[in-house]
Amino acid sequence: MTGARVAVVGIHGHGASHVRNVARLAEAGRAELVAVADPQGADGLPAGVKVxxxxxxxxxxxxVDVVVICTPIQTHVPLAELAMRAGADVLLEKPPTASLAEFEQLTAVVEETGRACQVGFQAQASEATLKLAAMVAEGQLGELRGISATGKWVRKAQYFQRARWSGRRRLDGIDVVDGAVTNPLAHATAAALLLDGSTGVDDVRSIETELYRANPIESDDTSSVRITTSRGTTILIAVTLCATEHREASVIVHGSEGRAVLTYQSDLIGETKYGRADLLENLLAHRADPAVPLYVPLAATGGFTRVVEAVRTAPDPSVIPPAQIDWQGEGPDRRPIVHDVEHWIDRASDELALFSEIGAPWSRAG
Ligand SMILES: NC(=O)c1ccc[n+]([C@@H]2O[C@H](COP(=O)([O-])OP(=O)(O)OC[C@H]3O[C@@H](n4cnc5c(N)ncnc54)[C@H](O)[C@@H]3O)[C@@H](O)[C@H]2O)c1
Structure with a gap:
């Protein structure tokens, strides 16, 4: 048995992990890597894999039966459409689209072709995320006061220099929307929406954005976003790529009877570790038996895409004043640290408030 015929598109960045994952499934006889596509070519692949x-x-x-797409954001929709129209099911990396219009276009292709489109929000397949979502739905933390997502990450110059699309809002006239909220820390927003049961495109009522940047890029690298969901929950996102040191992102549920912290990258609720399903394995199981639901069908990224649309249409990020930034490292290692950014992220999270509302000195209020 060789399993489903899988192709991976875009293999030199995060796509390398998809190539390894297909190889793992090939060993179990569940999949076969038949081909890859990348304008940079490829070497070191198993014999017989076409390039x-x-x-x-x-x-x-x-x-091919399944195409895994791990390419720059602005190429997602044309590539996913090509694959589905050729009869393949798709595992499409996050963020699935750069705009709401593209999301609607891709949704129409899914409906027209009847193909499966799983989106690469792997934290949505974490038992920790799903368990906490069930706890929220059952009211185990009491009345919901709100949900916050915090991200204190470090990204150096080499991250933004690795590809032309990196850190861009638009490229060659096409939307990219590669900012902290919508790309590197996208899982945080997507997980927060899942915890509220608000993943659908109509599940978001309003979105306020405050985008800032310290890096010499077009997009935001330090941002707060407040989402009000259709069921009335406040979700506050406070993230930076300019932290003092890199820490795992967390999503915090604030309930009247307690607080729960999800560390989705490690599948933790508090200190308790949970398991995680694999999105490609799930897609293969869904192909074999459509009664097996996908963890992240395209439709379940509609609420997240409303946030992408709000960031896309927001004014350009405000530049953080140089006096509020310390620079460390040289060349590819150079990186900004925004003064006390961790303190302001924690306050934004606790108070479900935007940076300017709590008076962060580098914010519009400062
Ligand atoms: N799920 C996750 O945790 C996770 C983590 C990192 C990146 N990603 C996502 O993966 C995608 C790729 O990100 P990256 O950081 O690896 O980007 P990257 O720019 O570092 O790598 C992209 C790769 O795609 C190739 N490519 C570009 N255009 C192509 C095309 N038209 N056809 C085929 N190949 C093409 C490039 O040559 C390169 O090998 C993005 O959507 C990103 O958000 C997801």
């Missing part, structure tokens, strides 16, 4: 410069050439030459 193409683009997905169109790959699909013209090779029959």
């Amino acid at each position: 193409f410069a683009g997905l169109d050439e790959l699909l013209a030459a090779t029959a």
Whole structure:
């Protein structure tokens, strides 16, 4: 048994982990890596894996069941559409689309072709996330006061220099929306929406954005966003890529009878460790038996895409004054540290408030 015929598109960045994952499933006889597509080419792949410069050439030459797409954001929709129209199911990396219009376009392709489109929000397949969502739904933390997501990350110059699209709002006239909220820390917002049971496109009532940047980029690297969901929950996102040291992101449920902290990268609620399903394995199981639900069908990223749309249409990020930034490192290691950013993120999270509302000195209020 060789399993489903899988192709991976975009293999030199995060896509390398998808190539390794298909190899793992191949050992178990559940999948076979038949081809990859990347304009940079490829080497070191198992014998027999065909290499193409683009997905169109790959699909013209090779029959595939599943296409894993791990390419720059602005290429997601055309590539996913190509794959689904060729009859393949898709595992599409997050964020699935750069705008609400693209989301609607892709949703129409899913409906028209009847293909499966799983989105790479792997934290949505964590038992920790799903367990905490069930606890919230059952009222185990009492009345919901709100949900906050915090991200204190470090990204150096080399991160923004690795590709043309990195840190861009638009590129060559096409939306990219590669900012802290919508890309590197996208899982935090998506998980917060899942905890509220508000993943659908109509589950979000309003969104306020405050975008800032310390890096010489177009997009935000330090931001607060407040979402009010249709059921009335306040979700506050406070994130930075300019922290003093890199820490795991967390999503905090504030209930009248207690607080619970989800550390989704480690599948933890508080100190308790949970398991995690694999999104490609889940897609293969869904192909074999459509009664097996996908963890992250495209439709379950509609609420998240409303946030992408709000960030896309927001004014350009405000520049954090140089006096509020310390720079460390040289060349590719150079990185900004925004003064006391951890303190202001924690306060924003506790008070469900935007940075300017709590008077962060580098915010619009300062
Ligand atoms: N799920 C996660 O935790 C996670 C983590 C990192 C990145 N990602 C996502 O993965 C995607 C890729 O991010 P990255 O950081 O690896 O980007 P990257 O720019 O570092 O790598 C992209 C790769 O795609 C290739 N590529 C570009 N255009 C292509 C095309 N038209 N056809 C085929 N290949 C093409 C590039 O040559 C490169 O190998 C993004 O959507 C990103 O958000 C997800």
